[in-house]
Amino acid sequence: MTAQARSTRPLATLALGLLAGLALGPAPAAAQRAESCIGISMEVTGPLANQGLMLRIAIETALDRINGAGGVLGRPLRLVIYDDVGEPARAVDNARRIGERDNCVVMFGGARTPNAIALREPLAEMGLPWIGAISAGTGVIEHPNGRNEWMFRVSMKDRWVTEYLVQQAKARSQNGKIAFVYEGTAWGQGALPDIEAAARRNGVALAGRETFNIGDQDMSAQMIRLRDAGVDTVVLWAVDRESANMLRSMDRIGWKPKIVSAWGLTTAFARAVGPLADGIMVAGTFNWNGPLSPEAQAALDAMKAKFPDRIRTTADLEQPSAMANAWDAIFILAEALKIAGAYDRTKLRDAMFRVNYTGIVADYRPAFIRGNQERMDAVLPEAYKLQAFHNGMLMPIEATPYGMRN
């Protein structure tokens, strides 16, 4: 339908096309001298405000360490925070603010996947590198057009998480009846195709798929259907509050399947449902309980020192994996800037592919691989860890009675 008038205005179209090309192509490279700030758009207010807070704690502590040691390229790295209340439209606004107004050298992502997905175009248009520590949706990094050039992630990738969870569920299910329960958000709905694909790959036929909405207080109907279908293992993809209500719905009808969950569950969940949480397994990238490497211990101590009111014990690290991811992400960024040699966005982007770094989550050698958008995710499935709730704490599974022997 748009083909019509091209032939009637060739010259103008050509000129326009040239101009457009000039604007979108080399222009970013020319104007890439940037400020030494990291701009972040995340949930400062709204229902995910706590996740935003945890992110801020990890990032600010990491920056303190870096700036305390002299900063990067002789300058301290600043953090500029904008609130997007978890709304994609605001995230886009903030991205432009960070990219054009503040002219930061890099943007850091918030918690939600749809916010990150909405940034694909604006980031490419501005030539602004972006790094995320949560937003695990596969499509954030693996763009449908195959050409992600600016978005990096030190986090989980839902396609890999789903594979991981399905395998864990398959290994633990007695009767092979596995169901998928997910929240009706972009994160939850986005995981469904990945789960289906993972199930197929692993020879699992899902015995049920159920969903519920944020704010729902009772999931009896869903649980009854699953129970009546004979399901004994549930792959869960939801956040604390609704999962807690789901647990209570299960408790009412006297049904307790094994549950392997994505990283939506935190210690807040355990505190809310008490003993019902015991035995529920959660996939993550890091656990702060148990033996820590010196670097991780230093990070924990630094966070406790900087935020004494909020971080008193490891249980206060409500987003354990995300915070570890963010920590590593900041240091990877610093590395890349050093390799780039200048506060220049394109140079930084190119340098990201040359980073080799040992972090607290994994050994990133290399962190990212050029030309392979699947590998613009730094954390590989080998680094995924299984944890379980035990006595109200989220522990590495080896430290609980719920290891594979059971």
Add this chain to the structure above:
Amino acid sequence: MEAVTQYLLTGLSVGSVYAMVGLGFYVMWTAAKAVNFNFGDIFMLGAVLTVVAMDQGIPLLPAAVLAVVVAAIAAAAIERGFVRPFNQEANAIGWMLTTIAVGTMIESATTALFGSNPRGLPSPLAESPIRLGGAGIYPQELLLPVALVLVAVGLELFYRRTMLGRAMRAVAWNRTAAGLVGIDADRITLIAFGLAGGLGAMAGVLIGPVVQASSTMGGVIGLKGFMVAIIAGIANARGVVIAGVLYGVSEKFIEGYLSTAARDAIGFTLMVLLLLLFPQGLFGRKEIKKV
């Protein structure tokens, strides 16, 4: 069969919350022809303040009472400060918007101070459910329907037998005339809003142990409670109770047999259709307006 039992039980529990919140709207509306549009936040405060009080070491029961009292006072303060000045005009926009704005303030302050995480409200009655075959219900959940019946009966007695109650009904019918016979309509309205606040907060406290206290728990509950009250015709307490419980049960059956994802879409559409068929509400009386 077990499924049906479960839907009835959970529907009773959920519906009782809607009914109690609806009763709060009923009390407010009949006294002032205006409501606190974000009454759901009072419901939330009941649960959240109880958790806060318990964090300070106060045991459950006194904490709950304290929370309800504080929330009731807050509700009365909202009437005094944000509804009364705007209730002079015929249109509803004034008090609607101010109470919405106040609700925003309450919710965001709670999120900033209390956090966005859910917190459990430990209650001995929410620890293990009573099982009836394959269905179950926490004893805590049975408190609400019981409280509901008591409140509904109490309200009707209050309105009919006590001076204060009759004064409230007088103010509802004709504010000016009530003033002419010596009733302080403003004070009555204030008391009514406080009473309604107590009811809403009580609902929050009673159901909190089951659904976790969080700063955003009140939003949809408030809306549904309001719609339930309107569908019932805001005419009498009994009607609101029946409508609320029925709506809760219907929601469960819709979830069970039609679709969980579309539950609210179906539910709200039903409500709108009901309102079209019964413009005065299911239990309301048809008002003949004099021309």
Add this chain to the structure above:
Amino acid sequence: MSGKALGWLALALFAAVLAAFPWTGDLIGERWPTSYELRLVIRAMIIGIVVIGLNLLVGFAGLVSLGQAALYGLGAHVAALLSLRAGFSFIESMAFAVAIPAMMGAVLAFPTVRVRDVYLTVITIAFGLVFVNILRDWVSVTGGASGLANLPRPTILGERLLATRAASFNYYYIVLLCLLVALWVQYAVAHSRYGRALRAASQSENAARALGVNVVAVRTLAFAVSAGLAGLAGGLFANLALFVNYETFTFTASIELLLMVILGGAGTMAGPILGTGTLFAAQQFLQGLGEWQTFGYGLLLVLVLFLMPKGIVGSLAALRARMVAKPEARETSAWPNWGSGLETITAAPDERGQVTMAASGLTLRFGGLTAVNSVAMEVRSGTVHALIGPNGAGKSSLLNVISGFYRATEGEVRVFGQAVANAPPYALAKLGVARSFQNTELFGRMTVLDNVLVGAQPHFRSGFVETILRLPRFRREEREALAEALRLLRFVGLSDFAAEEARNLPFGHQRRLEIARALALRPKLLLLDEPAAGLTHGEIEDLVKLIRGLADRGMTVILVEHHVDMIMAVSDRVTVLDYGEVIADGTVAEVQANPRVIEAYFGAGTGNGPQTEQTEVTA
């Protein structure tokens, strides 16, 4: 400079500033506005279009909708789906983005215009919630919670529409153009019979109906227009963001839209622009409060609602009025002022003596109460027919049946020879039946002149399109209606008060205005419900002259009254009701001497009927 000219100048300035905005960087030599500021302004303009539509609904029609974001979202999704899945071009998908929400608005109007106030708002809220639910969960169509991403870039005739310098900001100017069109639509509707009808219906629905306003139809139109504007904005948004999902269109967004209307000043022309701009600016400014920004937002709103309840424009206007106020000498002229143009007060007067209204076996029951019982009555043209009786006799009820406000339980009413059993009041108004009300139901917040203009409603032939485009026929009809209204004001002696708000008039003037308004209908049958109540002796004499003069010029007047002197002086025939039944019907003298009438007024045992020496009879 007059207020009107000032307004046009302000608009021109506003458009000029917006048009120049993207190029500011060239003037000041800095890279400003960046794409951030530019897109912020574009989004503000887009929201402004939605708010303009909502202003029509809330500010003019008084219909508080808290579901406008859903219509905005519908437009956005229609445009997104058509361009993404069906390959529609920009123009085509935009056309549907306007049309489909407009139709949805009309559908939504159906339930909402039949219920009151809060109920209406609740229905719009429910609609909004249902819509969001559908968006979020109908994954196959709407993309579910993730929404629709990677929308194709809009093009017109092969040229890409972008908000960038490379494209000379062509998309920015398209949005600006749409904003100006929306402002024009708002102006055109407000300053037309539609605007007057909407405002009239919101201030006194009964009076509006009695003057020929089809309230349901005009409100449906308001819904459709506001929905169309919301849809237009939605389409523009989809083509700007190239991504849509449900989160932009939630209940919270509807609340924000309403707040922008109120903040700017509901029912004003510039209100939507100021309200949108201010709230956008406030949101930017509040970002600095970190986790307390939502709290700050709520607090700001409360402050605004307290300090400026009429909104920015309303408060400024009030301020201006106070500063500019000079005490005007306004003269109330004598009335009735039979001048030129009023020789025939009705459009086509009937021949004298024809039966104008005939009721037979008319019965009206409310539950257990029989208000009117088997009433038979005949009224002829060119006569004044009084309807009297003790209080509660059913006089007003009878009047309400004749004017279509009540539906008779049994029996028949024929007006101008046609049976009018179920006719709604506005249809009767079009037929030529006008009435006044016991409590003067003036449109208090409209000017005296506008009040009278509402009465001209049925005489307009030009339709909606002609009104929007200001075609010649519309302009002619407005001119003629205005001239007629001024004539009528002169007739009732209120010429000096034309610009005054009706509610500020002293009581006697209000009565005059009500008569003038009813006469604007050019009625053949005039029903007056206790027009003398509350008038002074002198005013009643004027009223008598008026009624007689009207009857002499061919009008039929049915008069419900208690003032016995007046009835004697002015009536040709009298019908007496008691307990809903006709107990007497005849000339004044016949009725005065009728023993049943005497008994009804004074009880058994006295020999005198209603005497002129008595003070007014109230049973």
